[in-house]
Amino acid sequence: MEKPEYQELMKQELEKVEKYPNVWPQEQFRYAWLKDQLEVDPDDKQLVFIKDQSCAIYDHMEYLPDVPTRHVFLIRHPRNVYPSLKQIFTNNTEFTQLPWDETNLIEELPSMPIKDHFKIHRDLWKKIKNKLDPDVIVIDGHDLASRPEVILPKFFTELGIPYKESYLKWEADPELVYSSWRGTGQLIFTTSKTKATSRAVESTHFVPPKVPVAASRRIGN
Numbered sequence: 001m002e003k004p005e006y007q008e009l010m011k012q013e014l015e016k017v018e019k020y021p022n023v024w025p026q027e028q029f030r031y032a033w034l035k036d037q038l039e040v041d042p043d044d045k046q047l048v049f050i051k052d053q054s055c056a057i058y059d060h061m062e063y064l065p066d067v068p069t070r071h072v073f074l075i076r077h078p079r080n081v082y083p084s085l086k087q088i089f090t091n092n093t094e095f096t097q098l099p100w101d102e103t104n105l106i107e108e109l110p111s112m113p114i115k116d117h118f119k120i121h122r123d124l125w126k127k128i129k130n131k132l133d134p135d136v137i138v139i140d141g142h143d144l145a146s147r148p149e150v151i152l153p154k155f156f157t158e159l160g161i162p163y164k165e166s167y168l169k170w171e172a173d174p175e176l177v178y179s180s181w182r183g184t185g186q187l188i189f190t191t192s193k194t195k196a197t198s199r200a201v202e203s204t205h206f207v208p209p210k211v212p213v214a215a216s217r218r219i220g221n
Contacts, residue, residue, distance in 0.1 A: 016178070017185040026184045031063040037182075038065035047161065054124040055113050061127070070159055071133045073125050076141040078118060080209070141209070148206040169205045177201050 017023050038050065050065075054073075057064065086105055105114045113120060129136045137158060144151045148168055156163035170176075181188050199207075 016189055020178055022179065022182045023185050023188055024183075026186050029184055031060050035063045035065055039067055054121040055117065058120050058124050064132075069133070070137065071128045072137040072139060072155075073121070074139050074141050074144070075121070080142070081117075145206050146208045170203075172202050172204045174201050
């Protein structure tokens with residue numbers, strides 16, 4: 001159940017798509033097209049970071065870009081993942097107002113394999129490790145957010161990328177997100193307006209995570 005103003009905000013935000021060359025309409029994103037985009041040598045860029053969910057690529061491995069790639073898996077404990085995900089559909093966002101006890105992740109997210117989320121993540125890791133990248137990296141998200149000054153230097157060393165302490169802080173400027181992230185207009189313009197990702201957009205540094213208040217409550221109905 002979306003708030004009435006959601007559709008109007010969506011319309012206003014998506015009108016920005018034409019103003020930013022790094023943003024495309026949702027309907028343009030197809031696996032083959034995206035693979036082509038990721039294989040284009042970007043101007044003045046030595047590295048490209050790509051972030052996605054395992055369930056999005058697991059059955060479409062043939063569309064992974066044919067370029068030198070290091071694979072990194074970010075993991076998080078289920079007791080934090082599911083309550084956090086469920087809160088997106090409760091009063092914690094600006095666009096939806098579903099009571100906690102009336103929100104069922106399986107019903108709200110039919111396109112996502114909620115029950116098999118972690119299984120797919122592990123199976124993809126195993127497939128990548130056995131076929132593409134035997135030195136695949138695994139990082140615990142809690143460790144990264146809690147001790148970035150320890151985790152990031154090790155991560156960059158493993159990748160062979162020079163590390164700078166300045167990477168621990170950044171500007172809280174939505175315009176930087178709009179002009180530098182590459183993705184759909186809905187993701188970049190609209191999602192950043194919700195509390196699902198607005199904290200990241202408005203942040204200036206890593207913040208140690210807290211176990212969601214609702215972690216002890218029921219995940220389903």
